[in-house]
Amino acid sequence: MIEPTGLADFFTIFFSSAMVILLGALYALLFAYARIRAMPLLMPLAYLSYAGLFISTLFLAQAANLLSHPLWETVVACMLLGYLLAPHGIWHLCVGTHAAGAEKDAVTEVIPESMTKEA
Amino acid sequence: MATNQWWASESFWRKTAIWVTGGSFVVLMLLTMDTISQISVGTTRVPAYSVINHRIEYKFDEQRRVQVPVIGVKEPLFGKELNEEEAEALVKLGKLTTQAKNCMNCHTLLGNGAYYAPDLTKSWLDQYWGTSEIREVQMVEFIKDPSDKLHNSMGRRMPKLGITDEEARGVVAFLKWMSSIDTNGFPYNFKSIEQEN
Amino acid sequence: MATPGICDSANLNGGQKLAVKYFTVAITLFGAQVLFGLLAGLQYLMPDFLYGVLDFSVNRMVHINALVVWMLYGFLGSVYWLLEEESQHEIVGLKLGNVIFWVLTAAVTVVVLVFLLVQVGPGKESTIWLINEGREYIEAPRWADIGIVVSVLVVFYNVAATFGKGRYTGIAGVLVLDLLALFGIYLAGMFYTTNISIDQYWWWWVIHLWVEATWEVMVACIMAYGLMKVLGVRRKIVETWLYIEVALMFGSGILGLGHHYFWIGTPEYWFSIGGVFSALEPIPLVAMVVHAVFDAGARHAKNSNHPTMAWLIAHAFGNFFGAGVWGFMHTLPQINLYTHGTQWSASHGHLAFFGAYATIVIAMFYLAVQKWRGDVWMSGGLPGNGWKWKWALGLLNLGMVGMTMSMLVSGYVQSQIERAIEGSSWIGYFAAQSHHWFVQGMWWREVFGVMFAAGFVLLVWDLLTIGCGEQRKLVPASDSV
Numbered sequence: 023m024i025e026p027t028g029l030a031d032f033f034t035i036f037f038s039s040a041m042v043i044l045l046g047a048l049y050a051l052l053f054a055y056a057r058i059r060a061m062p063l064l065m066p067l068a069y070l071s072y073a074g075l076f077i078s079t080l081f082l083a084q085a086a087n088l089l090s091h092p093l094w095e096t097v098v099a100c101m102l103l104g105y106l107l108a109p110h111g112i113w114h115l116c117v118g119t120h121a122a123g124a125e126k127d128a129v130t131e132v133i134p135e136s137m138t139k140e141a
Numbered sequence: 142m143a144t145n146q147w148w149a150s151e152s153f154w155r156k157t158a159i160w161v162t163g164g165s166f167v168v169l170m171l172l173t174m175d176t177i178s179q180i181s182v183g184t185t186r187v188p189a190y191s192v193i194n195h196r197i198e199y200k201f202d203e204q205r206r207v208q209v210p211v212i213g214v215k216e217p218l219f220g221k222e223l224n225e226e227e228a229e230a231l232v233k234l235g236k237l238t239t240q241a242k243n244c245m246n247c248h249t250l251l252g253n254g255a256y257y258a259p260d261l262t263k264s265w266l267d268q269y270w271g272t273s274e275i276r277e278v279q280m281v282e283f284i285k286d287p288s289d290k291l292h293n294s295m296g297r298r299m300p301k302l303g304i305t306d307e308e309a310r311g312v313v314a315f316l317k318w319m320s321s322i323d324t325n326g327f328p329y330n331f332k333s334i335e336q337e338n
Numbered sequence: 339m340a341t342p343g344i345c346d347s348a349n350l351n352g353g354q355k356l357a358v359k360y361f362t363v364a365i366t367l368f369g370a371q372v373l374f375g376l377l378a379g380l381q382y383l384m385p386d387f388l389y390g391v392l393d394f395s396v397n398r399m400v401h402i403n404a405l406v407v408w409m410l411y412g413f414l415g416s417v418y419w420l421l422e423e424e425s426q427h428e429i430v431g432l433k434l435g436n437v438i439f440w441v442l443t444a445a446v447t448v449v450v451l452v453f454l455l456v457q458v459g460p461g462k463e464s465t466i467w468l469i470n471e472g473r474e475y476i477e478a479p480r481w482a483d484i485g486i487v488v489s490v491l492v493v494f495y496n497v498a499a500t501f502g503k504g505r506y507t508g509i510a511g512v513l514v515l516d517l518l519a520l521f522g523i524y525l526a527g528m529f530y531t532t533n534i535s536i537d538q539y540w541w542w543w544v545i546h547l548w549v550e551a552t553w554e555v556m557v558a559c560i561m562a563y564g565l566m567k568v569l570g571v572r573r574k575i576v577e578t579w580l581y582i583e584v585a586l587m588f589g590s591g592i593l594g595l596g597h598h599y600f601w602i603g604t605p606e607y608w609f610s611i612g613g614v615f616s617a618l619e620p621i622p623l624v625a626m627v628v629h630a631v632f633d634a635g636a637r638h639a640k641n642s643n644h645p646t647m648a649w650l651i652a653h654a655f656g657n658f659f660g661a662g663v664w665g666f667m668h669t670l671p672q673i674n675l676y677t678h679g680t681q682w683s684a685s686h687g688h689l690a691f692f693g694a695y696a697t698i699v700i701a702m703f704y705l706a707v708q709k710w711r712g713d714v715w716m717s718g719g720l721p722g723n724g725w726k727w728k729w730a731l732g733l734l735n736l737g738m739v740g741m742t743m744s745m746l747v748s749g750y751v752q753s754q755i756e757r758a759i760e761g762s763s764w765i766g767y768f769a770a771q772s773h774h775w776f777v778q779g780m781w782w783r784e785v786f787g788v789m790f791a792a793g794f795v796l797l798v799w800d801l802l803t804i805g806c807g808e809q810r811k812l813v814p815a816s817d818s819v
Contacts, residue, residue: 040663253679
């Protein structure tokens with residue numbers, strides 16, 4: 023079911039799994055920032071973070087022997103796809119929920135144009 | 142402007158929250174029922190208490206790629222073979238003693254607890270006890286009064302906790318029984334005491 | 339209303355008066371946690387220190403129990419704090435609430451005294467009933483368990499009945515169900531069994547489902563209230579997001595329980611369940627990041643209470659690093675085989691508990707003090723530029739990060755030498771414990787612990803003095819509830 027990792031791979035595992043989470047957050051942060059501030063120049067940086075996440079995940083998968091079993095391969099695939107799509111989905115949710123909220127309460131809130139464009 | 146998408150509405154997410162929580166909980170309940178039946182005493186994963194009448198080994202399993210407990214020849218604890226009820230009573234006394242003496246706030250058991258003293262999962266098989274002939278006596282004596290025994294070079298010692306002779310025997314029985322639980326290979330790479338005849 | 343700048347209970351509603359009592363006990367227990375943590379940490383370096391008087395096991399037990407109880411007091415206090423405002427109705431059983439507060443506090447005091455003075459008992463069930471249950475985090479003897487269950491039930495009654503008579507909001511619905519779960523799950527830890535696998539199976543229900551599910555949701559409720567209060571976010575949005583967070587947290591957290599079922603005798607299928615849901619657990623955190631950026635961009639972030647806001651930000655970071663990064667680093671079974679039950683767990687535990695929970699309760703303390711002193715000004719330009727709260731914030735956070743890093747170094751050594759090479763044997767354990775890197779890690783942990791303690795002292799001093807003599811009133815956040 024699992025193949026314990028080798029002693030030499032310890033550092034790779036700790037480092038790459040920390041990088042997965044950190045780059046995941048950086049990607050989400052840059053992605054959201056690029057949209058809300060309408061700074062399309064940041065978007066390549068966001069995807070660069072995701073590329074880093076992609077590579078970190080592969081390193082992690084290699085070191086933790088995840089690619090030797092179909093189940094763990096699926097987990098890796100889900101991580102790669104999930105982290106790519108999650109910020110997109112949550113962004114749409116933000117726009118959607120705030121639009122719904124604004125309509126009901128009819129309170130003046132400044133929603134930058136850049137935010138509503140995407141929806 | 143996008144207005145009131147169903148997937149962004151409050152009621153959709155209220156329902157989702159309820160269904161996700163309820164669904165996860167139902168799955169957990171089903172898994173719990175299955176797991177409990179697999180880890181009840183007397184199963185292959187968690188052997189009957191009378192396993193203390195046998196030698197217990199921890200050997201590498203080629204198929205599972207980790208070490209697993211192996212129940213061997215008759216080797217009654219303290220030289221006296223116990224029936225199922227007697228064995229359970231002794232292990233129960235030991236388990237109660239480990240709780241009453243707060244062992245878990247220095248040691249780990251099955252890896253859970255505090256990190257000030259060694260893990261007890263396979264302590265029955267530890268090379269520290271010398272040979273398998275003197276192990277039982279050594280363990281009982283140690284548990285009753287560890288304060289003057291050799292522990293390590295750092296000066297960290299277990300205190301004397303007022304454990305009686307009977308309680309100490311119970312603890313040893315509990316530790317022997319615990320070493321027979323199939324823990325999926327934890328601890329990994331453990332080097333066992335010599336037990337061959 | 340009374341003169342601003344002095345603590346006057348006339349400024350508070352009934353529930354808030356009770357909340358202040360809960361908060362006072364909470365911060366006292368926080369102090370006990372820090373003190374006994376320092377004692378236990380010192381025993382790693384000087385094993386003969388208090389040997390046979392207050393052994394490591396006793397200090398460590400008080401350290402972690404004080405933690406659990408002060409957080410619980412902080413949460414129950416926070417619930418009472420927001421109850422009347424949120425329901426727009428007086429608390430139904432305030433007298434009963436007060437009585438139960440004193441009963442619970444008396445029980446906690448007795449338990450701590452018994453832990454310190456009696457410590458252990460004979461190997462009989464009576465010890466479990468009267469002295470010490472000997473199960474990490476839920477050591478409280480059985481009679482006290484029953485007391486805790488009754489107390490939570492009374493809080494549940496007060497919350498459910500008050501919301502029932504007043505305004506039943508979305509936050510109310512989540513809170514009521516969450517308190518019910520909090521009560522129900524605790525029952526899973528209240529029986530004795532000799533089978534240690536089954537013992538630990540249910541034990542993790544209490545520990546994991548409290549800490550990683552019901553507490554998280556309680557924090558989300560408090561956060562939702564705090565966001566409306568401090569930033570003036572609108573209710574509709576806050577409540578929709580509360581549901582989204584509940585769905586994400588329970589969706590990943592309930593079956594995330596699987597990552598505790600790798601090595602306790604449980605079947606191998608828990609590897610896959612634990613692995614999959616551990617990989618999912620960062621998703622709620624990613625959601626928070628995106629939503630926070632969106633929110634900050636949608637309004638001009640002005641807030642009426644700077645210390646509270648700063649601690650809420652500390653909460654966001656602490657939760658992300660402590661639970662997210664530190665958790666994921668050692669959660670896959672392939673590596674957890676080596677890190678399970680080492681200083682890794684201690685490192686993760688410290689940062690996660692502090693980041694996710696201590697920070698938010700401290701944020702509530704500041705919110706409470708502000709109201710208690712008559713809704714005084716607590717934004718920029720405090721006397722002395724607010725140096726006390728800023729230094730307390732800095733020392734507590736730096737101290738915690740330092741302790742976490744030190745234990746990470748020790749844990750790394752331990753997982754290599756004790757686990758990978760020697761396989762958790764007695765010899766291997768002590769080979770790792772006496773390795774100079776491990777020992778250095780323990781030294782630095784103690785140094786940063788002292789820094790943390792200094793931050794705690796400053797925090798108490800600040801809470802006692804901030805806003806005293808302040809004449810300016812707060813400017814409410816834009817469009818609040």
